[in-house]
Amino acid sequence: MDHTLIVAGIGPGGRDYILPKALEAIEKAHYLVGGRRALHDYAKEGQETYPVTGKLSLLSDWLTEKLALGDVVVMVSGDPGFYSLLPWLKKKFPEHPVKVIPGISSVQAxxxxISEPWQGARWLSFHGRVPETKDTAYEKGRKLAFLTDYEHNPAYIAGYLIKQGWPKNxxxxxxxxxxxxxQQVEESTLEKLASLEGFGESVMVVIG
Structure with a gap:
């Protein structure tokens, strides 16, 4: 029988935000994959672990070896359905069944x-990529949410949107x-966030 890849969303990271079903899978895992902080927070003695880095070829080799022996749990931040390792895992290991356990997305959180409903918002990512211009074009009443990185941080994105015609206020x-x-929350305007320092790996919300 082919062993299963279990992809568990751990939410934004704090233990209060993880679903019991994901926590149960993580605690029962013999083979566990995740970011270094996730492994520090959730791994238990006796588990074989592998930290996710940028070297996916090495992760692929490790997963191939361990999936021959048993099920593997892969922890991903937020929800597995939003810019996680899930598409890569499905493509890399098509012969293995995949079980996905949802998590609370950092965008939802x-x-x-900021006490704002997210229905109707467009969820995008500047984390290692730049969205298409049409997806970030200004429309009155439009809501956008972005994952950011250290290059495309909130200050960069605020300036980018202002150049696209979004009002500075x-x-x-x-x-x-x-x-x-x-945790830090800076709630202001695009003009002021254009001068914000830091907030490399964060979530930015824009409400037109």
């Missing part, structure tokens, strides 16, 4: 932090380290 917020003790 960011909207909650558009409401915007940047949320960093969501659910952790060092």
């Amino acid at each position: 960011a909207f909650c932090l 558009t409401r915007a917020a940047a949320c960093e380290h969501i659910s952790y003790e060092n």
Whole structure:
């Protein structure tokens, strides 16, 4: 029988935000994959673990070896359905069944932090990519949410949107380290966020 890849969403990261079903799978895992912080927070003694880095070829080799022996749980931040390793895993290991356990997306959590509903919002990513111009074009009443990185941080994105015609006084917020003790939320306007320092790996919300 082919062993299963279990992809478990751990939410923004804090233990209060992880679903019990995901936590159960993680605790029962013999082979466990995740980011270094996730492994620090959730791995238990006796588990064989592998930290996710940028070297996916090495991760692929490790997964191939362990899937020959048993099921593997892969922890991903947020929800597996939104810019996670899930598409890569499905493409790389088509012969193995995949079980997906949802998690609370950091985008959902960011909207909650600013007390704003997210229905109708367009979820995009500047994390290692740049969205198509049509997806970020200004429309009155439009809501956008972005994952950011250190190059395309909220200051970069705010300037990018202003150049696209978004009003400088558009409401915007940047949320960093969501659910952790060092969580930060900066809620202001595009003009002011264009000068915001840091917030590399964060969530930015824009409300037109």
